[in-house]
């Protein structure tokens with residue numbers, strides 16, 4: 130499993146000097162070393178940035194569009210790169226593995242260090258025991274904590290860091306018992322902690338930013354006031370708009386809910402287009418080698434007008450870092466999620482995913498700058514699971530054979546800013562939503578982690594790495 134190799138500071142310096150990365154990073158690291166020398170006990174911070182569904186296909190598609198095929202994302206210049214196994218166990222037989230995760234179980238691996246079954250929020254498979262999260266442990270040890278997401282804050286990835294429930298869809302008191310799912314043992318009436326929003330409202334998390342207001346307007350179970358009122362009674366200042374976010378300076382707990390559901394994505398397909406099915410001619414239905422096929426017309430990505438009033442991931446994250454680091458000698462743990470890389474891949478909308486990855490990359494750049502000035506800061510960037518999108522030839526490599534070869538799924542042919550044509554394909558099913566896939570995911574880290582992370586680790590090791598850095 131993980132080998133956290135202790136390294137001498139001299140060795141670390143050599144690694145920093147000899148590492149072949151961009152000049153910006155080298156000079157910034159040298160600066161960090163200087164700061165360390167003048168302050169031997171800096172605050173210890175962990176910033177864990179999760180791109181939901183951000184596998185290497187998603188990263189490559191986004192790089193091609195945003196920077197060009199030979200260009201580089203901020204991610205590409207980070208000094209540590211590892212590959213992470215995504216472990217999921219069976220609900221019925223927790224000693225058996227299954228091979229494709231959801232965000233609930235994969236997030237739980239990172240937040241608690243224990244693999245669980247799909248749809249579980251920081252609880253064990255089958256036995257349904259609550260597992261303490263890194264956010265709860267950090268708070269108990271005196272660290273400040275924060276959760277930022279472009280999804281509803283009750284969605285699986287943010288939820289696994291500060292709540293415990295059998296089923297991820299039990300997001301508010303009205304969703305605890307439905308026809309399709311229920312969380313009976315988590316009902317307050319049965320001695321449980323209530324829904325995800327009710328748990329977040331009474332949590333000790335210092336900063337919670339994202340969407341999901343609709344999960345805070347229902348009445349708390351067994352009470353007469355809303356979940357939002359419960360959060361206010363528990364000391365949270367509530368933010369609702371971009372302006373609220375810009376203006377907040379409070380030292381107390383802050384809950385920012387900037388949309389009813391998930392936050393709007395930065396980009397969308399031209400005129401709202403998503404992937405479309407290739408259209409074979411009638412003759413092709415007679416025999417696969419006959420007739421011809423019309424592929425979807427090429428398109429560009431465009432700014433999503435729905436996002437005009439939506440705070441960016443960067444603005445939420447930079448405010449969270451400001452609030453968590455001000456007057457704080459101990460340090461903090463902050464989880465930041467770019468959620469809709471996944472959601473837009475489910476929706477076969479590659480431009481949506483590209484915009485979300487762009488938001489993640491600019492947030493990573495900000496976090497790295499913060500770490501340069503606060504050298505006790507460990508930055509980890511990873512994904513929770515792989516997704517459906519594939520980067521494919523924009524027209525078949527077999528098209529020269531003069532037979533109509535085309536994807537059985539849906540595809541987009543994106544005109545890139547560098548003037549190329551990029552094919553993105555979705556073919557996990559014919560349902561209205563694509564599915565996750567099971568490949569290992571990438572992990573990137575800043576210079577603090579050099580020599581401390583093996584080439585191939587498990588998601589549960591990410592919990593150990595963060596825990597060890599904070600000394601929990």
Ligand SMILES: [Zn+2]
Nearest residue numbers: 471472475565
């Ligand atoms: Zn998903």
